[in-house]
Amino acid sequence: MSDSHASAVGHHAEENKFQIYVRIAMILAVITGVEIAVIGLPFHKWLLVSTLVILSAVKFMYVIFYFMHLRWDKVFCTVLFFIGLVIAGATMWALIKLFSVHDSIPLTISLNGVAQLAGLA
Amino acid sequence: MRLYSLLPHFTRWGRAAVLAGATLLLTGCDLNFWRMDGHQSTIVVNGPVARSQLDVFYTTVAVTMVIFVIVGSVLAYATLKFRAKSSEDEHAEPPEQGHGNPLIELSLIGASVMALVIIAIPTLKAIWFTYDVPAEEKANAYEVNATGLQWWFRFDYPNEQINGVGPLTTSNELVIPAGRPIRINLRSNDVIHSFWVPKLAGKVDMIPNRGNFIWLQADEPGYFWGQCAEYCGESHAVMRFRVIALGPREFNEWVGRQMEPARTVKDTGDQPKAQFASYRTDWKRNEKGYSGKFDLNPLDAWRAHQEPEKHENAALIAKGKELFQAKTCFSCHVIRGHMVGGSSAYPDLTHVGARTTIAAGLLENNPEQLARWITHPNEVKPGNKMYVNGYLANNIQLTPDDVSALVAYLSSLK
């Protein structure tokens, strides 16, 4: 196995992957830092929740599109994964909603708990 | 084989089939199958909630029937018209290899959606109507709590508080005022059960840790069959109950009687000394526990149950009361005013004699069945908690004399 790597058609994008990966990792680390900082900020709750959700979605997308290579792969891989992701996400959302309607509140509930995380549902 | 060549056979078979069917129906079986007016019919109903649900059902039937007839006719026509009539036909040149027609597709899709809209509108209306007591009726609604337990029902009346005891409690027979919306809170402490009185309303489940409720209303006084509809373990099949709807006055009288502590039969001296009846003991497992007579007019049968028996044997009843304590029955069952003990996890027997059924709507409440229940609880209702946690755990043994005393006592608790 030789270290020299014969470049075939369509391979040139790869030359600088190393740089890209390191840069992405740095971005991810920074976002994580921001997230941790955000929870201490004195803003309105829904703003913070949306910020956190968006930030982690951004991280998520960076990882799947760069580290996991989707960006350079056939779109079909993206479609395939998103079928699962979307159905799972929608199901989660529906479940959490279903449990949050008045009829579904369990009998054993501490009220402050509801208040605490109401922003989520 | 071609259809027409079979036709003569068909007529012969058909006649035989009709004959066989007729004999089947006439020999002992019942006609309710066709009339669908059994005690738990969802078709012949007696309350607004069940009626609203029935209307939706009829809408769905009408719409799907129409579609069925149309689609079915086309399908039948296509099958008959285009079938290869002979073997030459089978090997003929293949037909035109057509691939479809978007216009037909689209119009059929449109038609299906239209059909669904016809179903959806009454459905949505009924969802909201059957959900809770209508706003304008709220003030008039009567509230009850129902709890499912393996395998019986407890009913509490939060509006009828008894001093120092709590709400009026009864089991397996829910008595309600007729013509008034009833809102029932449904609870369970063990597994999931479901509260279903088909003639009054569809079911709602009783789920642990969940505050479900149902509303229903009986048009007029009547006697209704109910059943636990969610599989809840071994004896789910025999977890039944009854609902008795009464006119306002009669209902109030009933409440009045129930609020009283348990009845004590006075020894007037001229009654016979303890005389033991003997009851059938050779019951088969799962043998029927009802009589046809009762069904003819169940509401009157219920009314008759409210009255004390003519010739009560006070001595025997007193003996039964002692035995109830001696045999540890009181450690589970409450008999308000007679002895201290028992809990709400077991049926309240304060007025058990005034109920038409025992063992959760399974057996008719008469001395024979009562005796059967307390001698063979496990044969009547396999795995029931009275047998497992009482008879087995406390090693309860009853002689025939004990049984007839207990029966006399329990029957006297009107």
Add this chain to the structure above:
Amino acid sequence: MDATVKSHFTAKEEHAPAKSFVFWRPTAKTGLVSWLTTVDHKRIGFLYGLFALFFFLVGGSEALMIRLQLMVPNNNVLTAIQYNQMFTMHGTTMIFLAVMPLGAAFFNIIMPLQIGARDVAFPRLNAFSLWTFVAGAIIVNIGWFLPDGPPITSWVGYAPLTSKLYHPSHSTDFWVLGLQLLGVASIAAALNFIVTIINLRAPGMTMMRLPVFTWMTLVTSFLIILSFPAITIALVEVMMDRQFGTNFFEVSNGGMPILWQHLFWIFGHPEVYILILPAMGIISEILPTFSRKPLFGYPIVVFSGACIGFLGFTVWSHHMFTTGMGTVATAAFSLATMAIAVPTGVKIFNWIGTLWGGHLRMRTPMMFALGFIWMFMIGGFSGVMHAAAPADAQQQDSYFVIAHFHYVLIGGSIFALLAGIHYWFPLIVGRQVSDFWGKLSFWVIFVGFNVTFFPMHFLGLNGMPRRTFTYDGNLGWNTANFIATIGAMILGVGIAIYFGVMIYTYFKGTRVGRDPWDGRTLEWSLPNPPPEYNYHVIPTVHARDAYWYEKHHREEIAKETAEHRKEDEAHGGLHMPHQSIYPLVASTGALIGAFGACYHDFAVAITGGIVLLAGIYLWSLEGNEGYHLHLDEAGRPIEDPHAKH
């Protein structure tokens, strides 16, 4: 089995590598070892089919016991516990061990042939799926041999009935872990099918040329990989509650039993489409063949199938209309459920469109297929009646539901699968079932089925609850129950005729040549039974009904094939995968592990885990090597001294 084996061309692997004992690769092509280590999709499918049919008879016998008990009121054939065991195991067996694996059998055998592939993408994974399914089936059924008997939790196993408090016996643990293994098997198989269909299509076989059965395989596989995780989690939660005392469904610590229902039905509803979509695929193959006409509106049929699959994930709570979800949720799920009638209707319309103007040959598969349309329609209509939530409040957990789902499951899935067995039997076995006996079995089954289940609609409307071991005679249910039981017996006779004839034909039936039905899809281009490598030369596809096209363009195709054969030969012949022992080892590990876990015996559980891991490790180390086959134009082997693996 022999018919499948004998005609398989089997080449000796002369160049089997000299490897250490651990990497021994079995080469036997006949006998027990060959079946245990096979990686041939047709043999794996055949085994799936055999196991599934066996369990169908088991489940059917359980059903007959149920019907016997309910024949007359206050009957005493079974005790309460025995009855509850019967319907629990009947439901579990029929769904997970009969219909699903029967579908998997067809996926395995037919789908690779239809797309012009030599095997599935991961042959050893395929074997692993099969043996893990068998392991799961054993675990689920072990209850029969335990003192407590099988579980009595019903096939939906609603919490908290499955908790240790209410069912301390091990049979519930076996049920939980058995289903878990079945889930693993199904997911692994489905992943394999997805990759196969997406990636191993013959040249020219575009997605919009895929046979509809293959399309439905794809959709079903997606449903499997996306729905099974939900029940996996639900089962994990029950298992944790039972084994480690956690609180998922423990009410005293705030658990919510309703959560189980949600997770179960998030799986459960897609599951019922997992059962019906393959059936619809089979019907979409049979109708065009016997009408001698392409499927009407192919793209719409395909699209509606995908649509049903997708909508299947949006309706789960229609099984929970009576759990008090509140108005909005009830309305939403009610409407979503009704929406499924549209794509389903589209299929029905297109099937009728296919018949229209055709030359319908009324052979047995066609009879079953037409029966399917009628029966499924009835079942679908009662489904729509359920979808109207207020009406369902009266129907839920009554015999109306039993009627609904047996119409879609038997009148739907089972009819289609029976049709499919008849249809592809000549291809797989090389013999054809007598049309007379086939039709006779159809009519007996058809009549028996309707006599059994039609009265159940009335029972349900008359208030008879399901899962009840007894009923009283004064409720107006006697006649219908009696008729239903008689019907079940007729049905049993029909099934017995059906399988009797099948077994007879397997050994003694008339042999038929290639393409007995004048088929349209690629599998019919193969000799029957097909050789181990399926296609000597991978076909090139020019049209949707690929084989129909081939039959009408013979010269063009012959020339093309000859060219491709030369190219193949130049590239070293056909590549065939080696057989392997490790999928079986890994599955055995899973079996042992599950067994140990049920008994809380960590030594056994860990042993099983180690065997499983070792199996996978060795499986990956032995590599997916294979050998090369060289065939002459007629498909006979050529000796090739330079063959390398």
Add this chain to the structure above:
Amino acid sequence: MSSQAATATIDHHHDHTTSTGIPNKKLLMWAFLASDCMFFGSLISTHLIYRLHPPPGNPSPRDVFDIPLTSFSTFILLMSSLMMALAVNAIQKGNLRSMRFSLLTTIFFGSIFLGGQVYEFTNFVHEKHLTITNSILGTTFYTLTGTHGTHVAIGVLWLIMMYVRSFKPADTAAHPLWFFRNVLHVAVMLGLVLSAMFSVLALVHTLQAGGSLGAFASHNLPLVAAFVVALVAAVALAKPQGPVHFGEANAIDVESMGLYWHFVDIVWIVIFTAVYLLEYL
């Protein structure tokens, strides 16, 4: 797969033997990950539902969680993802040494994450009195994070096996004992990871309890010894032995593993936000 064809160039993004050009293994992995979304979706839903409706007396997560530790773990997992990506990059260029190095760092970071989780769990159980049975919070929290941890552990195992696999000799006939060497190598690597992890945990506990390094060494001698032995063995076994049966052609295997590893990472991204951070608002 035949032994590496050093002559032909391998196109890592297009497999001409498949209909779509996507390699089978990659497609399998993506389909599996789609399925795994649903798996974690159900599990995370369970946790969130119970968090939204906690029964009275449930401990408050704020009193239990340790954000600095979790942030550290999150960061570590991110870095492991980076190393994983680099490993794939390396092997696609046929750079075996670089790939091995990256795999080892990935294993290293993965093990730190696992160690952090073990530390977190023991800490929660002993200090915060949150057990898997005593509250619904414990139940869902441990099950969710534990399942994720199991995924990480499987990933580490897979990484180790892939790492060791890269030593398989090209000519197995010339190395008749290669298989035993291979098994031994896996065992050594496992031992190394475990002994290292528990040594560090023991060290941390000793230091936290105010003990000295000497106390740590004397109490955990067998552990430390095992670590040293495993380390020496691992170094020895990593010595090259001639041509190996692993190269560019195996890039797809490493890549599939990488997909799994990154997925485990993104699940953690979700858990970190949904389970930990949101509690602090």
